[in-house]
Amino acid sequence: MDELITRKQFAAAIFVSLLSPLLRLLPQTAVELAGRGAWLSVLPAAVPLLVLGAILASFRAHMRPGEGLGGLILRWLGPVFGRIVLVLYAAWFLFYGGFILRSGADRLAATIYPGSGPTAFIVVTVALCLLVALGDLRAAARTAVLMRGVLVGALAAVLALSIPNMDAGRLLPVGWRDAGSIALGALPLASVGAVAGGFAFLSGYVRPAEDRRWLTVPMLTLLLLGGAICAAVVSVFGPALTHTLTYPFFIMIRSISLGDLAPRIEALVIAAWVGADFLLCAFLLRCAHEALRPVFSLPAPEGRGLSDLRGGRYLIWLEAAAVLTCALALDMPPWQMRLWSDRLVPLASDIMLYGGYGLLWLVTIPARRRARSLQPRE
Amino acid sequence: MRRVRRFTPLLYVLPLALTLAGCGLSMASDRHDVERLMLIQTMGIDRLDGRVHVSVSTGLGPEEDPALVMTASAHGIEDAIARLQNYSPENQLFYAHIQYLLLGEQAARQDLSRVIEWVDRSPTVRTDTALVIVEGTAKDAVTGASEQATDITQRLASLDRQARTVGWSVHTLREAAAAISEGDGALCLAVETAPMDQTIFTDDMRSDAVIPLGYAVLGPDGLADILTPEQSFGAELLTGDPTGLLITVDGSTMEVLEGSAELKGAYGPDGAPAGISVRCTLRAGVLEKSDDAATPEELDAALSQTVGRWVTGALETAQTTRCDFLGLKKAVLTSDHALARWGGDWTDIFPSLPMTVTVDGFVDRSYDLPE
Numbered sequence: 199m200d201e202l203i204t205r206k207q208f209a210a211a212i213f214v215s216l217l218s219p220l221l222r223l224l225p226q227t228a229v230e231l232a233g234r235g236a237w238l239s240v241l242p243a244a245v246p247l248l249v250l251g252a253i254l255a256s257f258r259a260h261m262r263p264g265e266g267l268g269g270l271i272l273r274w275l276g277p278v279f280g281r282i283v284l285v286l287y288a289a290w291f292l293f294y295g296g297f298i299l300r301s302g303a304d305r306l307a308a309t310i311y312p313g314s315g316p317t318a319f320i321v322v323t324v325a326l327c328l329l330v331a332l333g334d335l336r337a338a339a340r341t342a343v344l345m346r347g348v349l350v351g352a353l354a355a356v357l358a359l360s361i362p363n364m365d366a367g368r369l370l371p372v373g374w375r376d377a378g379s380i381a382l383g384a385l386p387l388a389s390v391g392a393v394a395g396g397f398a399f400l401s402g403y404v405r406p407a408e409d410r411r412w413l414t415v416p417m418l419t420l421l422l423l424g425g426a427i428c429a430a431v432v433s434v435f436g437p438a439l440t441h442t443l444t445y446p447f448f449i450m451i452r453s454i455s456l457g458d459l460a461p462r463i464e465a466l467v468i469a470a471w472v473g474a475d476f477l478l479c480a481f482l483l484r485c486a487h488e489a490l491r492p493v494f495s496l497p498a499p500e501g502r503g504l505s506d507l508r509g510g511r512y513l514i515w516l517e518a519a520a521v522l523t524c525a526l527a528l529d530m531p532p533w534q535m536r537l538w539s540d541r542l543v544p545l546a547s548d549i550m551l552y553g554g555y556g557l558l559w560l561v562t563i564p565a566r567r568r569a570r571s572l573q574p575r576e
Numbered sequence: 577m578r579r580v581r582r583f584t585p586l587l588y589v590l591p592l593a594l595t596l597a598g599c600g601l602s603m604a605s606d607r608h609d610v611e612r613l614m615l616i617q618t619m620g621i622d623r624l625d626g627r628v629h630v631s632v633s634t635g636l637g638p639e640e641d642p643a644l645v646m647t648a649s650a651h652g653i654e655d656a657i658a659r660l661q662n663y664s665p666e667n668q669l670f671y672a673h674i675q676y677l678l679l680g681e682q683a684a685r686q687d688l689s690r691v692i693e694w695v696d697r698s699p700t701v702r703t704d705t706a707l708v709i710v711e712g713t714a715k716d717a718v719t720g721a722s723e724q725a726t727d728i729t730q731r732l733a734s735l736d737r738q739a740r741t742v743g744w745s746v747h748t749l750r751e752a753a754a755a756i757s758e759g760d761g762a763l764c765l766a767v768e769t770a771p772m773d774q775t776i777f778t779d780d781m782r783s784d785a786v787i788p789l790g791y792a793v794l795g796p797d798g799l800a801d802i803l804t805p806e807q808s809f810g811a812e813l814l815t816g817d818p819t820g821l822l823i824t825v826d827g828s829t830m831e832v833l834e835g836s837a838e839l840k841g842a843y844g845p846d847g848a849p850a851g852i853s854v855r856c857t858l859r860a861g862v863l864e865k866s867d868d869a870a871t872p873e874e875l876d877a878a879l880s881q882t883v884g885r886w887v888t889g890a891l892e893t894a895q896t897t898r899c900d901f902l903g904l905k906k907a908v909l910t911s912d913h914a915l916a917r918w919g920g921d922w923t924d925i926f927p928s929l930p931m932t933v934t935v936d937g938f939v940d941r942s943y944d945l946p947e
Contacts, residue, residue, distance in 0.1 A: 282805070303717055309699050310697060310699065312698075312699040312700070347808070363704065367906060368754070434754075434758075435703075435750065435753075435754050436754035436757060436758050436761070437758075438754075438757035438758050439753055439754045439757040439758075442696070442757060443696050443698060444697065449696065450703075452702050452703065453702045453703050453704040453750065461673060462672060462673075462702075503858070518609075
């Protein structure tokens with residue numbers, strides 16, 4: 199039991215990983231859909247997240263000790279269809295990992311290292327993610343706990359230091375006639391939250407929860423942070439300019455200074471966000487491996503040396519190579535990258551996680567009923 | 577063997593350290609040595625003869641070294657900046673610490689959206705850089721205001737401090753861009769350059785002074801107008817805090833002690849805006865009385881009448897330029913939700929809306945003034 203990740207560490211891993219897509223999509227996508235009321239979109243965004251949480255809780259109730267979602271899918275959908283679904287999820291995780299690296303590298307180059315290529319960042323991060331995926335998952339979860347403090351602290355400081363530039367008048371007026379667009383504005387936040395669903399593949403490494411609300415606080419914090427980011431950026435730039443700017447949150451940070459002590463702090467904050475990209479990519483790599491492990495009936499890769507390729511660990515190297523290839527192949531002009539980032543990838547994420555899990559939940563209703571009827575009654 | 581294994585991860589990580597920025601070996605192509613950075617503090621942009629002229633000043637050095645002032649022209653801002661770098665092969669021009677961005681009149685008319693886009697794309701220039709419109713060319717202000725002991729940045733910093741003290745507002749590029757992108761207009765400080773040797777008769781003072789004119793009006797298409805000092809006062813009374821400004825009424829010089837404005841919309845039966853009424857309250861203290869001494873009541877009436885004209889002038893400029901730089905829409909929207917219910921296009925209706933201005937002016941005599 200001691201070798202398992204605690205629920206708090208797991209929640210930190212999910213929270214930190216979600217901070218990466220949070221700042222990729224917010225606030226500009228939410229503002230594009232919801233206008234000046236984007237900050238209120240956190241309220242409707244809670245609904246799909248609650249539904250996803252309920253579905254995941256239902257899956258979790260049927261998992262055996264040490265089993266992740268991969269094992270459950272194979273059991274429920276059978277060896278052929280189950281394997282097809284798992285390969286599909288593994289491919290999605292690898293593609294998404296590559297995309298996260300690419301967009302993170304582009305952001306870093308655009309905001310701190312103008313004129314630099316993203317290749318160095320991608321290669322270095324994939325190498326580090328490979329080390330994490332080959333190593334002990336607990337170390338990555340502990341890193342997430344540390345990163346959580348750093349990133350939330352940085353976010354809180356940025357929001358506090360931006361207060362002098364804010365004009366609350368830009369957030370209003372918002373009325374009932376904006377309700378439709380505000381509901382639409384919840385889509386990006388819901389897409390960000392959906393990524394948490396991918397972590398269900400790592401459930402086998404997590405201690406069973408004593409408190410069923412272990413993920414509620416981090417998801418609530420994430421929603422509040424999303425709302426605060428939208429409110430801060432819109433009150434600084436106004437909704438129209440926020441939509442036009444390339445990275446409005448990071449441009450807002452560019453204007454923050456700590457007097458003569460530190461006239462500019464954006465490099466520190468943006469560089470800290472590399473940590474969120476790195477952790478998300480590392481966990482996605484491991485999620486992909488956990489999806490493929492039942493397909494090839496492989497043992498858990500934990501507890502071996504980094505250079506040990508036995509037990510299917512060579513697959514992790516191949517998965518990292520796939521992420522690297524994907525990240526390097528996604529070389530596109532900024533407008534096209536924005537289309538992928540704001541539209542295509544969130545849509546695919548929603549289809550895979552809300553759609554896929556919802557469908558899985560529906561088609562396995564008979565299997566779950568059967569399993570429930572076989573359980574001994576107290 | 578176990579001890580060797582313990583260090584295996586380190587062996588994996590060490591080669592990655594080579595990619596970090598360091599002494600010469602770095603993958604970051606824009607790596608700069610700090611001692612070779614030349615920090616640009618003021619930048620001026622002009623449109624002259626169809627070309628963009630960029631003028632920069634580094635500001636005075638730490639040991640009162642004279643400021644380095646350069647100017648270059650090209651088809652675009654980035655081209656001109658690249659040309660400037662050619663004039664400084666030894667040092668890297670660094671734009672992350674620009675404090676003032678000056679736009680020449682013509683550039684402000686033609687290239688405002690280009691400048692905003694450039695700042696958005698630039699990873700270095702801050703959006704809260706103070707934006708100043710120069711009547712004439714920014715090049716003259718940047719190059720003409722520098723000499724051995726001072727430079728344009730110092731002059732603008734002094735002007736900035738003075739402006740804030742006496743009641744003018746210095747707006748940033750972000751504030752202007754945000755207002756313009758909302759479809760409103762924006763105000764920003766307008767200045768002119770004037771030769772110092774007309775005032776100071778010494779041989780070593782040959783540079784230009786920078787003098788505030790009032791406000792420039794920026795609209796979605798660029799510079800729409802430069803307000804007269806009187807209209808600028810009216811605009812400041814409607815949008816900000818005019819406390820500290822000096823005004824002359826019937827030959828008497830007064831200092832504004834406090835001023836405020838309240839805007840209210842009037843609506844037709846269908847909810848469409850039918851007009852805006854503006855009510856201003858102004859309290860001023862006489863600093864210097866005119867020879868034709870008026871009674872206190874006459875002075876109050878003159879203050880109300882004069883300031884009423886200035887406020888009306890500012891409102892009329894907003895209507896003729898179709899730039900809502902006074903924030904009338906926002907003021908009416910927040911004070912009355914009828915306009916929100918109406919839901920029509922403000923830009924179409926606003927230029928022809930009748931406006932009523934009432935000013936309640938009170939003049940404090942010298943014995944009323946605070947010590």
